[in-house]
Amino acid sequence: MTISKLVLIELWKRKSQLITGLLAITLGISVIVAIQSISVVSEQNVARNLDNLGANILVLPQAASIDDYYTSDIDAPTLPMDYVERILTSTIAGVDNMSPKLTRRVKVGDQSVVLTGIQPKSEIASKPLWQSSGLTGAEIKAACAPTQSDNKSHGLEDEKLKRKAIDTLNYNDCLAGSQVAKRLKLNVNGQIKIMNKEFRVVKILPETGTVDDDRIFANLKDVQTLLGIENQVSAIEIMGCCNAISDGLLGKLRNILPDTRVTTIGQIVSTQIETNQLMKKVTLVMLIIIFFVGGISIGNYIWANVNERKREIGILRMMGAERGTIYEMFLLKSLILGIVGGALGYVFGTLAGVILGPYLAGIVVKPLYLYLLWSILLSVAISLTGSLIPTYLAAKFDPHSNLQED
Amino acid sequence: MILQGENVLKQYHHNGGLINALNNVSFKVNKGDFVTVTGPSGSGKSTLLLSIFGLIRLTSGTIIFDGKRIDNISDRKLTDVRKKSVGYILQSFALVPYLTTIQNVMIPLALEKIPKKEQYKRAAAILDYVGLSDRMEHLPRELSAGQQQRVAIARSIVHRPQIIMADEPTGNLDPSLSLEILDFLKKINRDNKITIMMVTHSPVAAEYGTLKLHLNEGKIVESSKVKLYSPELLNN
Numbered sequence: 001m002t003i004s005k006l007v008l009i010e011l012w013k014r015k016s017q018l019i020t021g022l023l024a025i026t027l028g029i030s031v032i033v034a035i036q037s038i039s040v041v042s043e044q045n046v047a048r049n050l051d052n053l054g055a056n057i058l059v060l061p062q063a064a065s066i067d068d069y070y071t072s073d074i075d076a077p078t079l080p081m082d083y084v085e086r087i088l089t090s091t092i093a094g095v096d097n098m099s100p101k102l103t104r105r106v107k108v109g110d111q112s113v114v115l116t117g118i119q120p121k122s123e124i125a126s127k128p129l130w131q132s133s134g135l136t137g138a139e140i141k142a143a144c145a146p147t148q149s150d151n152k153s154h155g156l157e158d159e160k161l162k163r164k165a166i167d168t169l170n171y172n173d174c175l176a177g178s179q180v181a182k183r184l185k186l187n188v189n190g191q192i193k194i195m196n197k198e199f200r201v202v203k204i205l206p207e208t209g210t211v212d213d214d215r216i217f218a219n220l221k222d223v224q225t226l227l228g229i230e231n232q233v234s235a236i237e238i239m240g241c242c243n244a245i246s247d248g249l250l251g252k253l254r255n256i257l258p259d260t261r262v263t264t265i266g267q268i269v270s271t272q273i274e275t276n277q278l279m280k281k282v283t284l285v286m287l288i289i290i291f292f293v294g295g296i297s298i299g300n301y302i303w304a305n306v307n308e309r310k311r312e313i314g315i316l317r318m319m320g321a322e323r324g325t326i327y328e329m330f331l332l333k334s335l336i337l338g339i340v341g342g343a344l345g346y347v348f349g350t351l352a353g354v355i356l357g358p359y360l361a362g363i364v365v366k367p368l369y370l371y372l373l374w375s376i377l378l379s380v381a382i383s384l385t386g387s388l389i390p391t392y393l394a395a396k397f398d399p400h401s402n403l404q405e406d
Numbered sequence: 407m408i409l410q411g412e413n414v415l416k417q418y419h420h421n422g423g424l425i426n427a428l429n430n431v432s433f434k435v436n437k438g439d440f441v442t443v444t445g446p447s448g449s450g451k452s453t454l455l456l457s458i459f460g461l462i463r464l465t466s467g468t469i470i471f472d473g474k475r476i477d478n479i480s481d482r483k484l485t486d487v488r489k490k491s492v493g494y495i496l497q498s499f500a501l502v503p504y505l506t507t508i509q510n511v512m513i514p515l516a517l518e519k520i521p522k523k524e525q526y527k528r529a530a531a532i533l534d535y536v537g538l539s540d541r542m543e544h545l546p547r548e549l550s551a552g553q554q555q556r557v558a559i560a561r562s563i564v565h566r567p568q569i570i571m572a573d574e575p576t577g578n579l580d581p582s583l584s585l586e587i588l589d590f591l592k593k594i595n596r597d598n599k600i601t602i603m604m605v606t607h608s609p610v611a612a613e614y615g616t617l618k619l620h621l622n623e624g625k626i627v628e629s630s631k632v633k634l635y636s637p638e639l640l641n642n
């Protein structure tokens with residue numbers, strides 16, 4: 001006989017009370033796990049899709065507007081190339097890829113085209129549509145959520161790891177957007193003269209439906225020299241991890257690049273951020289409610305159990321049980337309740353997520369095994385917190401008066 | 407001498423006044439004594455029994471047990487004294503309802519953290535001693551009143567205490583069962599030299615005592631020691 005065996009026997013002999021005690025905490029944990037299972041997979045899906053769209057953060061000179069970025073006027077402001085290095089050497093997490101570029105509208109014959117200087121490796125990495133045309137090279141490293149171990153456990157493939165960046169875009173070589181190629185009748189391996197410099201067209205890019213279709217892309221260094229704007233760029237496009245954007249990536253970038261405009265590209269990012277934040281708030285509210293409801297429920301159950309066992313407590317104290325033994329008895333019981341409640345809550349919540357996920361959010365939810373640990377830890381914390389006061393009172397009971405209870 | 411009380415006082419506040427449940431009680435108990443404490447209801451018998459080892463805290467006075475003062479020691483130390491040296495038997499048996507007979511008997515050994523095998527061995531031997539070896543896996547509700555009290559007795563001696571404090575141990579039993587239990591207590595007292603201090607209403611039970619204390623209104627009003635004659639003297 002040990003105190004832990006005594007606790008287990010008592011739990012087993014009073015199974016109906018055990019079920020009642022577990023009900024609230026199990027339901028509470030189930031709700032949180034179900035919400036989280038759906039929302040995490042949903043967030044990951046959206047984040048993955050968003051990342052696959054390419055760059056989602058734009059760093060522009062302070063004086064530049066979004067129009068400047070698109071129209072690429074000859075006098076559009078620029079920012080120092082050093083800023084790329086500044087971001088690289090910072091400790092900011094969530095920057096997956098950076099594409100600095102210098103863009104200017106130039107004349108080719110009597111046609112006006114936009115010439116964009118790019119760093120090939122980083123540029124191709126951020127343009128999934130280009131990659132489908134076979135522009136692949138070395139693997140890039142992604143810092144975004146799907147590469148993190150906890151998210152890998154969600155079973156999400158990291159699309160970016162599959163992406164390859166083109167290794168080089170040689171001096172005097174260029175890539176032509178689909179529209180500009182048609183307009184200027186450009187062919188692969190054909191020549192194009194820009195500002196008295198001959199470029200060889202190494203690739204006609206696939207149609208993307210973006211401004212890229214009307215652009216000619218050449219090596220950034222080449223373009224900077226050609227335009228006479230050394231070590232300057234028009235913009236830095238960044239592939240920011242969606243989760244990192246939610247966690248304030250823009251603000252962190254603004255802190256290290258104070259004289260720039262840092263903005264997100266497209267409404268989708270802000271929508272996703274809002275969705276993520278909403279889900280976090282909902283989960284937090286649920287967590288607070290469940291902490292109180294679960295804690296009060298367990299506390300109430302333990303208090304009822306203490307009252308029911310007053311005489312037993314008195315007997316044990318009479319026989320030489322210390323106050324610590326009474327603490328051990330009831331806290332061990334609530335620990336077991338917490339573990340069982342957390343595990344059951346995880347199972348029911350995961351089942352609810354897996355079953356309801358496709359109907360409610362149109363997504364396939366897989367079990368998040370890491371949440372088993374969190375469910376148990378949360379449940380144990382709720383259970384122990386709720387049991388502290390009843391246990392304290394039980395240990396303080398006067399053994400003599402409890403012996404007289406009948 | 408195993409137990410001594412000097413000017414033991416226990417006062418309660420009641421309706422704005424003070425009531426002396428124990429009023430400067432003094433007594434001496436030798437090792438191996440069978441002490442019976444009698445008196446009318448409210449005379450302070452149970453208060454005396456429960457206050458000696460700290461289940462009720464005294465207002466003043468001195469208690470010396472096994473040569474050491476215990477009235478002024480901490481709750482933790484008093485708990486330790488109860489755990490190692492005292493066995494309790496109560497009128498209502500005080501068994502844990504969801505534990506089997508042998509599990510109930512093992513509780514004092516579990517509190518002393520004695521290894522499980524040793525616990526089982528000792529508890530089984532004691533249950534055999536009290537004649538319940540065939541009821542080891544029964545729950546208290548499956549036992550008769552007399553059997554339940556024998557389980558309580560087994561539990562009170564399993565950890566080899568120096569003294570047993572019994573509060574009306576036959577109060578819930580019919581006369582024949584009472585005699586059975588009293589004979590058994592006497593047997594324990596003689597066989598094991600365990601001192602017994604027993605509170606009782608019953609004049610028959612009181613006759614088992616070698617030291618008889620009679621209380622009234624919180625005071626010992628009568629104390630008599632039964633002379634035990636050795637077999638040699640009786641033969642002469």
